[in-house]
Amino acid sequence: MIGKFEGSLEGKGLKIGIIISKFNEPVIENLLKGALHGLENNGVAEEDIKVFFVPGAFEIPAMLKTLCRKNSEYKVFDGFITLGCVIKGETAHFEYISKAVTDGVNRLNMEFEIPTAFCVLTCYTPQQAFERSGNPPTAANNKGYESALSVIEMINLMKKL
Numbered sequence: 001m002i003g004k005f006e007g008s009l010e011g012k013g014l015k016i017g018i019i020i021s022k023f024n025e026p027v028i029e030n031l032l033k034g035a036l037h038g039l040e041n042n043g044v045a046e047e048d049i050k051v052f053f054v055p056g057a058f059e060i061p062a063m064l065k066t067l068c069r070k071n072s073e074y075k076v077f078d079g080f081i082t083l084g085c086v087i088k089g090e091t092a093h094f095e096y097i098s099k100a101v102t103d104g105v106n107r108l109n110m111e112f113e114i115p116t117a118f119c120v121l122t123c124y125t126p127q128q129a130f131e132r133s134g135n136p137p138t139a140a141n142n143k144g145y146e147s148a149l150s151v152i153e154m155i156n157l158m159k160k161l
Contacts, residue, residue: 009042014078014152015077016039017051017076017079018032018080019082021057021059021085022055023057027085031084033135034135034142035083038148042152052067057098058097058101060120064080079155080115080117080151082105082120086121088124119147121143
């Protein structure tokens, strides 16, 4: 059976790009710690991880597309993780940004067929964001850590096909 999860993940030799929004800094710092911890705990070497900071969540798909295009030519990365946090305010801005980044990342994931873990929190309150970006990070309390596991699993699964 292809894709059935059995035990630890194998990240040795994988090259991962992380695209992260700089907005909502305390939350995204914890998500980044979680993603890095998850990757390194599963064999991805620190030197095989490259982090790209963008101003906000809206800019994540543009950076992802640029990296995917370069990757099609040069095969630099095996997969990507997108990290960000959008917290609802008093206007409709939250809905527009959340939909745009979600749709953009999803479209690129399918267009370029490269494993991309989506970890852009869309929360109604700051408390919800902090609950999803726990520190110290574990798979149970930090969505960044969870996204690291997801991208490793998808890379390994897609390599088997």
